[in-house]
Amino acid sequence: MPKLSYCGNDCSVCPRYTATEKGDIPQLKEVADLWFRAEWRDTVVSPEEIKCYGCLTSNFCRYGIQQCASSKEIDNCGMCPSYPCEISSKTFIQTQKYADSIKDKCSNEEYLALQLAFFQKKMNLDGLHSK
Template sequence: MEEIAFCGNNCTMCPRYTATVSGDILRLKAVAELWYRLGYRDTIVSTDKIMCYGCPSSSFCRYEIQQCASEKRVNNCGSCKEYPCYLMIKCFEQTQKYAESLKWKCTEKEYRCLEIAFFSKKENLDSANN
């Protein structure tokens, strides 16, 4: 079963999340290296710092989506009566720009994984709530 985050990220396809929940330290190290190569991190961080168990409302969200969804008590933004709001539209636009900039920084296989996990937010939210 897919786990769709507030913003539409597909956690079940995220290499960081799946490596964390499976306890695969080698995959976590590979994710730390990928996150550095992609510019998600300034350095290659330890496996403890790269672990991810999903997005609790207390986590930092550059788009303020987690906080908003928590306040409205929705599972994800697609189930909100105001969807798509200005926060999500901004998130969709930024995600698309960022997706284009990453194509040359990773392999085709890595990019496809990121595309499903992160760059298909709108599609994930639309299909999760039909």
């Protein structure tokens, strides 16, 4: 069963989230290296810094989706009657840019993991919204 974030990321297959849940320090180190190569971090951070416990209302959300969904008291955009909206549409555009920009910065296996976790937001949310 997928564990979707506010924006539609699938935490249940995210290497960062799953390594955190398992307490897998070597995997967290690999994730920190991948996040650096993907240019999602300026440096390779410590396993402690890269840990992720999913979307929390105290976390920073670069898209503003978390704040919007929290204010509407919904778990994610797919549950919103206004979906898709301007915020989610901008998020999907940016996500595609990220997907395109990292293909040459990681292995095929790493890219597939990121694709499943992050680059299928729209598909994940569309599926929820249609129900």
